[in-house]
Amino acid sequence: MKRELVPEHIKKVIPYLPGKPLSEVERELGLKDVVKLASNENPLGPSPLAVEAISKHINEVNFYPDDGVYYLRQKLASILNLSMDQLIIGNGTTDILGDIARTFLGPEDYAIVADQTFLVYRLAVQAVNGNLITVPLKNYTYDLPAMAKAITPHTKLIYIANPNNPTGKMVTGEQLDRFLNSIPEHIVVAVDEAYYEYIEDPSYPDSLKYVREGRPVIVLRTFSKIFGLAGLRIGYAMANEELIRYIIKVKCLFNTSHLAQVGAMAALDDHEFINEGKRVNREGYQFLAEELNKLKIKFIPSVGNFILLIFQEDPYKLYEKLLRKGVIIRPLKKWNLPQELRVTIGTYQQNLRFIKALKESLE
Ligand SMILES: Cc1ncc(COP(=O)(O)O)c(C=O)c1O
Structure with a gap:
């Protein structure tokens, strides 16, 4: 009897798809100065x-x-x-x-x-x-x-x-x-x-x-x-x-x-950096919340460093438009959230860039 090389439970695993790396988007779309707001990383860099x-x-x-x-x-x-x-x-x-x-x-x-x-x-x-x-x-x-x-x-x-x-x-x-x-x-x-x-x-x-x-x-x-x-x-x-x-x-x-x-x-020990991270996140959240309200985009109030956006229709095309404008956020179909996108709260400049790209993409 032929024995299977790989057990059934491993065959069934669907691998995790991380947020697109900056270098990949730059390479694939020929872009420079891409902003990544897709993996809830710290926008201020390392401590x-x-x-x-x-x-x-x-x-x-x-x-x-x-x-x-x-x-x-x-x-x-x-x-x-x-x-x-x-x-x-x-x-x-x-x-x-x-x-x-x-x-x-x-x-x-x-x-x-x-x-x-x-x-x-x-x-x-x-x-x-x-x-x-x-x-x-x-x-x-x-x-x-x-x-x-x-x-x-x-x-x-x-x-x-x-x-x-x-x-x-x-x-x-x-x-x-x-x-x-x-x-x-x-x-x-x-x-x-x-x-x-x-x-x-x-x-x-x-x-x-x-x-x-x-x-x-x-x-x-x-x-x-x-x-x-x-x-x-x-x-x-x-x-x-x-x-x-x-x-x-x-x-x-x-x-x-x-x-x-x-x-x-x-x-x-980097208390200054931690406090700055909290401040930037708090202010970034307030800014994004106000802008999303102006755009009438529904979102879930978040206590973290990211925001879930909810759309009436499948937002994958919007995600792709944002990518082409050099802003990476996260589609969530694999997370059983097909109407939603997730954006990481960035620096003020990054948030501004995201909102601008979002406005243009929605037009
Ligand atoms: C809920 C949750 N747990 C764990 C992690 C991953 O953490 P780590 O980088 O320490 O593996 C993440 C990263 O996005 C997360 O959202």
């Missing part, structure tokens, strides 16, 4: 303190990095009032999201994800041949009561993006509390807080309290957004010591580079 630290340590890359990431874990533990054993560092949070599926899902187990959310959760589950239940959003927000209802005795893992990417809506501390108190103890909940540092709403959850209480909650954060280090690939997760010990067993050896580790440590 200057991180760049300085990376330059200082560049001659050390002949050595393998510290696999245990001692100093960064020590620093994060002290800032966050956790123990070092409650932290794991990954090659971006995406790396750890995959490790979580590999650690906790056996062949009979199910994971619950939202239907319109960061696609990596679904891919992480599919890659380990886990079973998936998807729950639609309600008013563009995670429907936690519906997710709780979807739980069966086979449910093992639930991914929650807070705020949700691509809608920018968050669940509150009270909602998360109610949800976590209503679900069985054997379910691991991964709460992805990639946009944590941007959030100014006081009702946002203090999810580290679940970690400190030893509950099976894993909180993930990243250096890719406000710290401006998306290209370095470094993020972290926090959970009780036991869960972290298991995740370490499946993690890839040397998954974060030495330069990423020293860059991330320096970025944590």
